[in-house]
Amino acid sequence: MIGGNVISAISPQGRFAEGAAVINGATCEGTGAVGKHLLYHFSNGQTLHIHLGLGGYFVCQSQPADPPRDVVRIRLESATHCIDIIGPNTCELMPTAEMPAFTLRYGPDLLSDTPEPERAIAAIRKSRAPIARLLMDQKVISGIGNIYRAEILWLRKLNPMTRGVDIDADDLRDLWDEMRQLLQIGVETNAIITNGNVDMTGEEITERTNIFARDFCPTCGGAIEKSKLSGRTLYHCPKCQA
């Protein structure tokens, strides 16, 4: 989106303040991602590392843009457009040279052009932790959050508490493939759609998930069970995911 554009950065508050001057005036030469970590590579050898966390978001404007609100952590701007990043969990500069090591700290990215499912499968099958926890562990696999976790386990009729070590490698390959497909739909539609209502994107969609934040299972009509795992709400159908 901003590749090739000259940008400038401001930072009224937060951890990025010190780095702002370093990036000012540099050109973005490319972007990348490792799971939910967003990466902008700049001409001065620095990479801007953004993680939106729970509540972070982008605000895009045409120039001339409004002055930044005080919650704006960094502003990326070109002659024609302006992007403000608000509420990120992480907003820091790191040397682009450190990117290979950074990438290795995380499990394989489901959306990578060079997917490495076997790396994730090996990590899962080595663990006695429940699959619901492993899918959320970005050191195991990159890209799944709470919504996709609930949906994919339901789609594959997997009990969330199944230990990683107890799942067949072939089942995990199917799981990988389906997660990848779901995320690709997300990229194409800019929405989290796991129930197949892909063509309704322009319309008012109230049902895009099957069980996430829902009360009843679309398959059996039974009550969706709501629990906590690692501090996050876990949804599952006790009947269909026995």
Place this chain on the structure above:
DNA sequence: AGAGTTGTTCAAGC
């Protein structure tokens, strides 16, 4: 007003 949230990391305990 306070709790909850499409997330991560760290520390501590078992």
Place this chain on the structure above:
DNA sequence: AGCTTGAACAACTC
């Protein structure tokens, strides 16, 4: 060593 929980973090919504 592997696994678990809890706290802290930002900003918004209900």
